[in-house]
Amino acid sequence: MRAQLNGKTTVEVHTEAFGDEAYAAAWLRSADGRWKALWTEPRLGSTDGHWQLYDLAKDRGETTDVSMQNPSVIQSLVNRWNTDMNNVGGVEPLRPQGYY
Numbered sequence: 001m002r003a004q005l006n007g008k009t010t011v012e013v014h015t016e017a018f019g020d021e022a023y024a025a026a027w028l029r030s031a032d033g034r035w036k037a038l039w040t041e042p043r044l045g046s047t048d049g050h051w052q053l054y055d056l057a058k059d060r061g062e063t064t065d066v067s068m069q070n071p072s073v074i075q076s077l078v079n080r081w082n083t084d085m086n087n088v089g090g091v092e093p094l095r096p097q098g099y100y
Contacts, residue, residue, distance in 0.1 A: 017080050028081045036062065037077035051078050
């Protein structure tokens, strides 16, 4: 990792998709590092509760949600997220009907 931090290699540190979740937010970065799917509770995130998608190659500041323009990318990342949650026994909180 030292070589990566010192700029002496261009090899990717992560070669698989990875993410995290905490405090009403979840995210997953694609294996190639280009895409990031983000879910955040409404008021802080999208008002309708959808997963947002950012193209990190063009928008490192994550300012433009491109999920509507890239439905297959966001669907694949959300599917991966759900698979990972099932594999580790993660439990999503119950939300009342009409929550969003």
